[in-house]
Amino acid sequence: MTAKNEALSTQRPISKPKTMQVKAVLAALSIDTLLWAYTLLVTYKIVYQKLFLGLRYPDFGWDQPLIALGIGFAVSLALFFTKLSIGRASQGLYQLDDNKHIMKEPFIYFGYIVILLTFVAAYFVSQVSIREFLSESGINGAKRIFTALFQPNLAILEEAVFAAVETIYMAFIATTVALPFAFILGFLAARNLMDGSRISFTIYSLTRFFLNVSRSIEPLVWAIIFSVWVGIGPFAGMLALCLHSVSSLAKLYSEQIENISNGPIEAITATGAHPIQVIWYGVVPQIVLPYLSFTIYRWDINVRMATVIGLVGGGGIGTMLMQYQGLAKWNEVGLLVIVIAAIVWIMDWSSSRLREAIK
Amino acid sequence: MSEMILEVENLQKVYPNGTHALKGVSFDVKKGEFLVVIGLSGSGKSTLLRCINRLHDPTSGSVKFEGTEATTLKGKSLRGLRTRIGMIFQHFNLIPRRTVMTNVLSGTLAKRPVIKSILGIYPAQDVKKAHEFIKIVGLEGKENHRADNLSGGQQQRVAIARALMQNPSILLADEPVASLDPATSHSVMQYLKKVNEELGVTIVCNLHFLSLVRQYASRVIALKDGLKIYEGEPRDIDENWFQTIYGEDAVEVTID
Numbered sequence: 001m002t003a004k005n006e007a008l009s010t011q012r013p014i015s016k017p018k019t020m021q022v023k024a025v026l027a028a029l030s031i032d033t034l035l036w037a038y039t040l041l042v043t044y045k046i047v048y049q050k051l052f053l054g055l056r057y058p059d060f061g062w063d064q065p066l067i068a069l070g071i072g073f074a075v076s077l078a079l080f081f082t083k084l085s086i087g088r089a090s091q092g093l094y095q096l097d098d099n100k101h102i103m104k105e106p107f108i109y110f111g112y113i114v115i116l117l118t119f120v121a122a123y124f125v126s127q128v129s130i131r132e133f134l135s136e137s138g139i140n141g142a143k144r145i146f147t148a149l150f151q152p153n154l155a156i157l158e159e160a161v162f163a164a165v166e167t168i169y170m171a172f173i174a175t176t177v178a179l180p181f182a183f184i185l186g187f188l189a190a191r192n193l194m195d196g197s198r199i200s201f202t203i204y205s206l207t208r209f210f211l212n213v214s215r216s217i218e219p220l221v222w223a224i225i226f227s228v229w230v231g232i233g234p235f236a237g238m239l240a241l242c243l244h245s246v247s248s249l250a251k252l253y254s255e256q257i258e259n260i261s262n263g264p265i266e267a268i269t270a271t272g273a274h275p276i277q278v279i280w281y282g283v284v285p286q287i288v289l290p291y292l293s294f295t296i297y298r299w300d301i302n303v304r305m306a307t308v309i310g311l312v313g314g315g316g317i318g319t320m321l322m323q324y325q326g327l328a329k330w331n332e333v334g335l336l337v338i339v340i341a342a343i344v345w346i347m348d349w350s351s352s353r354l355r356e357a358i359k
Numbered sequence: 360m361s362e363m364i365l366e367v368e369n370l371q372k373v374y375p376n377g378t379h380a381l382k383g384v385s386f387d388v389k390k391g392e393f394l395v396v397i398g399l400s401g402s403g404k405s406t407l408l409r410c411i412n413r414l415h416d417p418t419s420g421s422v423k424f425e426g427t428e429a430t431t432l433k434g435k436s437l438r439g440l441r442t443r444i445g446m447i448f449q450h451f452n453l454i455p456r457r458t459v460m461t462n463v464l465s466g467t468l469a470k471r472p473v474i475k476s477i478l479g480i481y482p483a484q485d486v487k488k489a490h491e492f493i494k495i496v497g498l499e500g501k502e503n504h505r506a507d508n509l510s511g512g513q514q515q516r517v518a519i520a521r522a523l524m525q526n527p528s529i530l531l532a533d534e535p536v537a538s539l540d541p542a543t544s545h546s547v548m549q550y551l552k553k554v555n556e557e558l559g560v561t562i563v564c565n566l567h568f569l570s571l572v573r574q575y576a577s578r579v580i581a582l583k584d585g586l587k588i589y590e591g592e593p594r595d596i597d598e599n600w601f602q603t604i605y606g607e608d609a610v611e612v613t614i615d
Contacts, residue, residue: 264452264455267446267453268468269441270412270414271445271465271466271521271522272440272441272525273465273468274468274469276477277468277471280477281454281468281476282454285454285455285456286456288456289456
């Protein structure tokens, strides 16, 4: 027995820990280098140039981050074996003292400094200005708009409700058209179903790539593309929503498939069933309800998105909002805002009720 | 009695993560036997059963089922092999949110056209047969209950009925009572015994409890670390063998 075990272990020499160690040290060093370079760069640009010299538009050259990286590397090398190294801490290379609380370790204090610097930098980058926020002319302008908003023009209520209905229908058709595509793509993007052979894994990777790319392009951008393609109106908005829904739903669906239990699949396979039957009987019953819930939620999201998409010519209440806002007709805008709020509230409430009911 | 239904020879299985689950196991199963496989968790019992109906592909070795080599089958002929081998599982593995009837009928999927089975159309004689098997496992009147609402023992009986729908010549049972209480365990084992004796289905069953082995098995093999270390009659397993199989410190627990 033991002889057999020894034979087995000699077959595969245990060299893993050493390469792991080298990898961890390299990772730790690069984390440290990046952190120090960031600290130095931010200190120089914000604390020195903006705060100390008071420059409004400090000059920028690509040599600055490169120099920062170089100095950062030197500093992190010098401090690598001190307790200031966050990289070593994150890679688990420290022998931590059990009696000392982790928040009292030196590298945690370095972490605080980095966060504080980021806060200061963010404050300057966002051009936060209390003076502008409280300026008299600004407040007067805001007052004018707010008074108008709170006196909505009820004369356009009928028109607004029609536009709202258009938005809801647009979101509905976008969701339903997206559904079958997302359903099929969901299977193709589920790793546990697709890692069987090289061909299926290639399909999986391509599907994932397509979904990630189309999802990372905002529906707003798609709406602009489609409004050029098919003309301004609800159809362009619907196409944009549809495309985005396909990729988001397919992603959610595939994650659901990846989380199902393997048991029923195994059992149906063991009966000798065809792979399609295995999916229909082993996979589908486990995913139907979560799918339905995702889909209803997606419709809810689409109604909200349809409003935004209307702003760039996707039709519906968003387009109407943009037109009145362009004419500075704030009383009408006020009414539209109320109608949009009402739709969002109703959709939110009813979709959560529906999703609870089918649980 | 002497006709072999299953001949396993020098079966080896290495998982992609490097686990050597089976290190050359050989045994034969005669028609009509109730063979029990015992051994610790991780000794390779489940892998062994799954290599027989090819839920897992063995790395090397041969499995002959009714004279045909099973390890090289592919596609349609592999599915054909699986239809003649029923299987039940520790966690029952029924289709959730579906009725007992649908679950039992899913045993006939292999001989139904894909389209018809997706639409849920089953021939009357299959439905009639399903009713019979549901009656045999004592679940009459529960046909339209949701399978996942039944108790553990009842779910395992649904699984037995589903396997019987395949009209199998052999039934693999992977720790069928491991997640059941003692009383229910006996009831499920008795149904397996009934299937074995009355329907003449050969049974290969993984078990933990020696008391169950002595009561139900006609023959026993024991696995340890992927190797067969014992083969024989259940009544011949004495204290010494028990400690070889389960380790020095093991104490036998009975279930009754």
